[in-house]
Amino acid sequence: MLFVIILLGLVTTPAFSKEADLAWVHELNALAEKIAKKPNADAVRLVQQAQKAASNPKVCSSAKMIVDDAHESLGFKDQKRDESRYPDLLIFVSFSMPDLAIKSLAFQAKERGGKIVFRGLVNGSFKEMGQKLRELGVEALIDPTLFKKHAVVQVPTFVRKEDKITGNVSLSYALKKFEGEGV
Secondary structure (H helix, E strand, C coil), X not given: CHHHHHHHHHHHCCCCCCCCCCHHHHHHHHHHHHHHHCXXXXXXXXXXXXXXXXXXXXXXHHHXXXXXHHHHXXXXXCCCCCHHXXXXXXXXXXXXXXXXXXXXXXXXXXXXXXXXXXXCCECCEHHHHHHHHHHHCCCEEECHHXXXXXXXXXXXXXXXXXXXXXXXXXXXXHHHHXXXXXX
C-alpha cells in the first residue's frame, strides 16, 4: 500500500515548494487502508489516474514504477511488470549517513548507470524529501520493496544483480569484489 501512498503524493502534490493543507494525507491513508483490504473500483480508478499522470514527462520515473506495481497487485492483465526498470547497480543509502557520503555515492552510481535507493521519505513528507534531494543535488529511487527484496538491513549496501556488499566502502571497491578481483 505504500506504493499507492507514494503515487498519490506524486500525483496530488504538483510542486514540493508550495505550502499545502495536509488534510489530504489523512484522506490518502484512509483510502490506502480501504484499498488494502479489498481491491475495488476506487483502486482501479486511482491506478488509471496515476497511469495518466505518470505518462506526463514532468512526473518522475518513480511514479511510473509505482503504477506498474499497482497494476500488478490489482491483477491487470494488460500491464506486465518490467524488472528491467531498475538499473543493475543499486546503492542503498539513508539520511543517517553524512550528506557528503550520499552525494559521493550518488555521483559514482550515476557515472556507472546505477541509482541510490532510499527506503522512505524524510519525516514521511514528499515536500521534505524533495527539498533534501534538491539540496544534495542527487536523484534517487524511493522504494522500500527493494530493501526487502535484497534483504538490506544496513547502509550503505551495494547490489549488482545478485551480488551484495555492505559496508562503508567505495563503489570501485564493491565493483572489484563483484568481479572477484579482490582489492
